[in-house]
Amino acid sequence: MSSSPLTKKILVTGSNGLLGQKLTDLALADERIALVATSRGENRHPAEDGYTYLDLDIVDGDQLRSIITEQRPQAIINTAAMTNVDACEHDPEGCKKLNVEAVGTLIGLCEEFGIHLIHLSTDFIFDGKNGPYAEHDAPNPLSLYGQSKLDAEQLIQQSNCKWAILRTILVYGLVADMSRSNIVLWAKGALEKGQPLNVVNDQWRMPTLAEDLADACMLAAITGAEGIFHISGKDLFAIHELVAAVADFWQLDKSLIRQVSSTTLSQAAPRPARTGFVLDKARHVLGYNPHSFTEGLALVDQQLRKK
Template structure:
């Protein structure tokens, strides 16, 4: 059985990978994150504290556990904070990735890097794996730089790009579009959402499954992983309102320009999923099914 080390294991994707491993027992898991383990179940895997910005600590942890595969999920992903805090974003998204990729190369570890649709400019979505990236934001540039570092490795590497991940944890450090929309509408708040940005929202469980399928099949190269349905952000929020029978009159549709965000967003991303479906047997849930799973987990 392969040993898989995951960085950022306290995040949404990291915890969903832990959940999947515990349910299926497909790999030996070493979950790592800075600070204490937030996953509620502590048995059935190893937890190790790891600050990926600390190269010495990263080397010591990898030498101790000698994983076959490293899935690197730790990242700064808030587009506006990345825009404001360039150095912190670059250190976590680029320098830490370079450190881990180099260690994996030296130690013969398969390196799986989780990236984003924001490496594209959004003028020609939906995108295939070999379409040319052209990021608009500092966040997108940092993720593309890390992708290029990954691709220059002499060892085995995989890049998994994804889009607008949503889901629920018991101990959420940050929200996502579905939980934000549900929470705001339940409180009776007016919400303004853009109607000129298109995405294919991704259920966190589907992304976790795809990461483990890449391990299972030893998949190399770039893979696009998302939900299968294209919608505007406004449509997404309306679907959330419909699903939980919330008041859609609270939703106001606006244009991206009216938000005045400093960090630019791509207009229309979306992925063509044929490669992942063929190579990995990837089958995403529908958005409706994803919302039903979130509802069930909310209890």
């Protein structure tokens, strides 16, 4: 693989996560990519050959430097983050270490070694008053999680490395070894068991298929794209509508879905009401073309049937 002049060596952090495993799938199917997958602990991806896997905790700056010095990737896709919004409120120090300080260390190494940094961010940098948002709209995070992701973005934008920031929304999908669930699998699983669901009716999102987000990351890495890009699905739903669409697709009982106000939930972190993204820049610059939500559910269904 490395003998090809077209090969690009890409290091992925957080490769055991949903997005990380989809990036591994893409790299294995593309001979232009020499993949170095890194994450904490044992490799969760079922494929063992065709790429390098290394155990890495990116808050360990010495370990991070050692691996980057040894591997010398041309691009790094940073998917590692503390993404549990309420957990960030309860553990602000842990949130800052992983979501901001580790990114600062990555930036320094990318500057030193001339590496293109592709960093994942979130719609939660916005307050949700004026969604859907374009890349140039002013951020105003409501939570520690959103603030930590904005802080990291600002560090990257002030840096001297080549960078791309990909913001995304409510990622869903299926991999062989899931470390955590997502809204689609949660809703499907609960409704299949006949469990009533309290679902908010005052928040709007554009759910993102993990395969689409992985495509965007790889497009950015392979083309050397720079700047901020909004990456999500194309359909805007209220959360209760999203869960109802899951029920419709799998012919489950929608009467189990109870609409509630977000004020009735005892969540530590406030959420933005209406996000969503304008996708024009990603379409034009990256050639990004996401699935519809129904198409995404059909893909998840195919994968579930193969399990």
